[in-house]
Amino acid sequence: MQQIMNYINAGRFPSGSKLPSSDELAQMFGVGRSSVREALKELQTLGIVTLKHGDGTYVCNFSSQKELGPMSYICEVRRMIEVYCADTGVEKASEEDLRELGEWLHFMEKHFDDDKLFIYYDRKFHFKITEITRNPVIMSILKSLEVLFDQLQHLLTQLDGQKARAMREHKEIYEAYKTRDKQKVLEAINRHHDGIMEGWVKVCRNRKIGTAG
16 A cells, blocks of 8 residues: 555556556565555545456546645545544543553654654554544544555655654644643644645655655
């Protein structure tokens, strides 16, 4: 899923184009055909690709967001999920939930200079926000989105000041949860997702002028 999505974002599989066959994709990525089929099935469920029986698999047409590509839609859905989770989860959060949320924040700060670990604990922080809702379906959806979000997170860490901004925004979210102030939590969550989208726009602009990826 990550590799196919990376190719779509990079323009190697353009919007509206037909993907190579499952055999070709398996050979291209060094995986089995079953892995390719499962990845395409998941991407189809998420609306990234569409299967035309008897013809093949096509990248969905993202003409309305041509410059930003399908990643912008993933960011929008991720925001929708987290805003809902924050809206319903503030009152459900136990002291143990808050302790764990603070723990992931602590490890993000501790591993600030290690991109891989920073992103890992960033994800744990966001999974916890979802987990607080006690809704297993939402958690499952977010896990699928996070697989596709992986590339963006690594690209964002390369932007000047983006990690520091993310660290600050995560602290704001945590502090709002601690006070159980729903309005502040929602404001902090939306501010964080604004930062993510602004970062993605920068990544796309950098690519366009040939200074990144």
